[in-house]
Amino acid sequence: MNKPVFKIRTPRLIIFKVNPLKADKRQTYNMTTRAISPFNTFLMLTLIIFWGGSFVVVKMALREGLTPIAIATFRFLTAGGLFIVALILKKSRNKDYRLSVEKKDTLKLLLLALTGVTFFFAIQYTGIQLAGASIAAIFVCLLSPIFIAVLSTRILNERLMKKQIFGIGIAAVGAFTVITSGTLNFSGDIKFFLGSLILLSTPVLWATYNLVGKKTLEKYDPFLVVAYVTVLGGLGLIPFSLAESSLQQILTLSLNAWLPILFLSLACSLFGYYIWFYVLKQVGATVTSSFLFIEPVFTVLFAVTFVGETVSLFTLAGGALIFLGVNLITMK
Numbered sequence: 001m002n003k004p005v006f007k008i009r010t011p012r013l014i015i016f017k018v019n020p021l022k023a024d025k026r027q028t029y030n031m032t033t034r035a036i037s038p039f040n041t042f043l044m045l046t047l048i049i050f051w052g053g054s055f056v057v058v059k060m061a062l063r064e065g066l067t068p069i070a071i072a073t074f075r076f077l078t079a080g081g082l083f084i085v086a087l088i089l090k091k092s093r094n095k096d097y098r099l100s101v102e103k104k105d106t107l108k109l110l111l112l113a114l115t116g117v118t119f120f121f122a123i124q125y126t127g128i129q130l131a132g133a134s135i136a137a138i139f140v141c142l143l144s145p146i147f148i149a150v151l152s153t154r155i156l157n158e159r160l161m162k163k164q165i166f167g168i169g170i171a172a173v174g175a176f177t178v179i180t181s182g183t184l185n186f187s188g189d190i191k192f193f194l195g196s197l198i199l200l201s202t203p204v205l206w207a208t209y210n211l212v213g214k215k216t217l218e219k220y221d222p223f224l225v226v227a228y229v230t231v232l233g234g235l236g237l238i239p240f241s242l243a244e245s246s247l248q249q250i251l252t253l254s255l256n257a258w259l260p261i262l263f264l265s266l267a268c269s270l271f272g273y274y275i276w277f278y279v280l281k282q283v284g285a286t287v288t289s290s291f292l293f294i295e296p297v298f299t300v301l302f303a304v305t306f307v308g309e310t311v312s313l314f315t316l317a318g319g320a321l322i323f324l325g326v327n328l329i330t331m332k
Contacts, residue, residue, distance in 0.1 A: 036283045044291045047275045050267040052298025056306050057260045064257035068125030069237070070246035074253075074261045076117055076234030079269035083227035086270070090223070101220060101228070108216050109228045116209035117233020122240050124202050130195025136202070141296050142175045143203035145289040148210050160286065164329045171293035171325025177318030178296040210285050213277060222277040230269055290329040293322045 036044070061071050091097050101109065128136045149168055153160055216225055241247040253261070280288045297319045304310070 036279070036287055040279045040282060043275045044279055044288070045294070047272050048291050048295050049298050050272050052295045053302045054264060054268050055299050056302045057263050061257060061260035061264075064254060064260075066249060066253075066257060067244060067246045068129060069122060069240050069244055070249055071261070071264070072121040072125060073234065073237040073241040073247065074250055075264040075269060076121075076230055076237055077250075078234075078261060078265040080227075080231035080234040082265060082270050083230050087224070087227055097221075099224070101224075105216065105219070108212060109225070110232060111212055112209055112216065112225070112229045113232035113236055115205045115212070116229060118236030118240075120202060120205045120209070122237065123198055123205070127195045127199035127202070130191045131199060132192075132195070136199050137179045137296060137299070138176065139199045139202045140206065141179070141292050142172055144206040145286075145292050146172060147203045147207035148289040149286045151207050151211055164286065167325040167328025168290070169325070170328065171290065171322050174318040174321025174323075174325055175293045175296055177314050177321065178300060179318075180314075210280065210289060214280060214285055217277060217281040222281055223274055226273045226277050230273065287329060290326050293326055297322060 058068075058071060062068070066074075087099060091099060124136055124140065127139075146168060149160065149164075213225065213229075238247065276288065300315055300319075
C-alpha cells in the first residue's frame, strides 16, 4: 500500500468509531449506529426543511422558463463556485489546511459526484417529467433510507437493533401515506412506465453515494469532500444541459429566476450537503438517512403554504407515523 502523501487535520468535533484492537490487522472497524445528539438533530431537521422546501422553489424556477436539467446545472455550478470561494477563505485563515487529496482517492470523489449529483439529478428530474413528482419522492424518500440501512449492515458493518428495523418499517409506511395521501393512481401510459423504470435507479445511486462517502470521510474533512463533489457534479451536468440547449440560459436569467437558483445553491447545496456529510460521519448512514422520511412532511407543509394544496387525514396520519419511526431509529 502506498504511503499517504499528507495527513489532513480533521475538526475536533468529528468522532471516529475505531476498534480498540486496531493493532491486529485481521480486525476490521466496528461501525455501529450511534445515538444522535440534540445539536445534530437540529442540523438534520434544518437540512430536511431546506430540502423539503426545494420542491416549491424548483416550481418557482420552472415558471421562469427553466428546464429541470438547467435548474440542476445552474444550481451546482453556482454552488461549486461558492465552495471554491469558501475553500480559499478557509485556506487563508488556516495555512495548514490541505486542499489536495491523494491521487488514489480522486476516483472516489468522481464516483461521489456522479452518483450524488450528476446522474442522480439528471435521472430524478427526467423521471419527474415522465412519471411525476410523487413517484420520484417515493423512490428517493422511501426506498433510499431502506437501501442505505440494508447495505450499511453488509458493507459498513453497522448493526441494526430490532426497534430500528421496526422503526424503518413504520417510517416507510408513514412516508408512503404522506406522499400518496392514501391512494396511488397509475396512468398506465408508456411515459409513466419509462419514468418509473428510470427512477428505480435513484435509491441505488443515493445509497452508493452515502456508503462511498462514509468511507471517504474517514480520511478527509467533510467540507473538502463536499466541495469537490459539488464542483465535479456541476461540471458533469454541463453535457446534459448542452444536449437540451439550455446552458446558454444562464446568460439571460432574470432576478426572479436567480433567486430560486441561489436558494438551491446556498441552502440545499452549500449548507445542505455539508450538514449531511458532517452528521453522516458522526452517527452513521442508517441514522442520518432516516431523516429523509421526514422530508415529505415539510414538502406538504410548504405546498400548503405557497401553492394552496390541502392536507388530508392520510397526510396527518402519515406524518405521525414518520416521526414515530424516526424516533425509534435514532434514540438509544
